[in-house]
Amino acid sequence: MALKKGDPIPEFELKTKDDEWFYSKDFAGNKPLVIYFYPKNFTPGCTKEACSFRDSYEDFKEHGAEVIGISSDSVASHSRFAKKHELPFIFLADEKGKVRRQFGVKSELFGLLPGRETFVFDHKGTLILKYNSLKATTHIKRALTAIKQLPHEN
Template structure:
């Protein structure tokens, strides 16, 4: 089924691009998050999306928001991707698709590709935006818009 706007994000564990355990409870409920799921490292749309978030990362940090990218790529692939494009935020490896199931990220392109979906989560751990589009360039715009709205409430 997956998570929807208004749902609280449950706790989860994952491996980061630095091979460390990511404990969601260290972030969720403590600070706002932008969590974006994307299909695959080193593909044109995914490079564009990651670099868009990189180029706006300081804006998110200044608002107290952490950005997290998630795909089914391995930790090693995330490490190379992050280093090649100087991506400053956290990447989580979801090789078995467990996080996609928890969040309810649907497959894209007629079920042939893992989906591209962005979530904005408030300080209390509640999903405030669930945006699904194969168009990589729209995700940053939607995330910034919702994050600014949240900060002005």
Template sequence: MLQVGDSAPDFTLKTTAGETFRLADQRGRSIVLYFYPKDDTPGCTAQACSFRDQYEEFQDLGAEVVGISSDSEASHQKFTQKHRLPFPLLADEGGRVRKLYEVPRALLGLLPGRVTYVIDPQGKVSYIFNSMNRATDHVAEAKKVLREMNVAPGQ
């Protein structure tokens, strides 16, 4: 299992805009990498919209939000447009990156799991939050961790 303190596995996937996203290219900034089951389902929509509604706070904390599911680029484009998502969604068709991050399946193995990783500017995993049913808690947990990371030692 991937653990806090481990180097975040590098990967390259296409964004909703058709651009290439490579995790290693993001060094120097924090990344909130969230894996979710499926575009336009109730829990996933609530989670994405919660990240959207608090996106400026993530930016103020020096972090980029990135969502990943096994949906296609076309599905991500529709989902992004419909809900005005300001952050990239990555198409992990076939689930290669999900396996790389060891995201467990949920609900008796029937659904892809919902896990959020906070990755620090050096590319290390700082936090892992795994909860299928508490979709919007992923947002609050990630912000809490980023705030703690941004507090200077001794303060």
């Protein structure tokens, strides 16, 4: 079942690009989170999207938010992708698509391509924005606008 505005962040655990465990419960309710799902590392659209998040990363951090990219790529692939493009944020390997299903991210192009969808959660871990578009570059602007509208909490 797909997440909708007002829903809490699902509890999940995945490996990071550094081969360490990431637990959503450690972040949920502590700071705003921008979690974006994308099809595949090193593809043109996904690289453009990741680099756009990189270029705006300080804006997200300035507002207390953390950015997390999730795809079905392996830990090793995420590590190479982040290193090659100097991507400073968290990447998670959802190789079996379990978390993608938890969030209700739909496939695109007749089910041939994993979906591209961005979720923004506030300081309390509540979904405030869900954005689905194949156009990679629009996700950053939507997510940053949502983060900037949140009350600043220390």
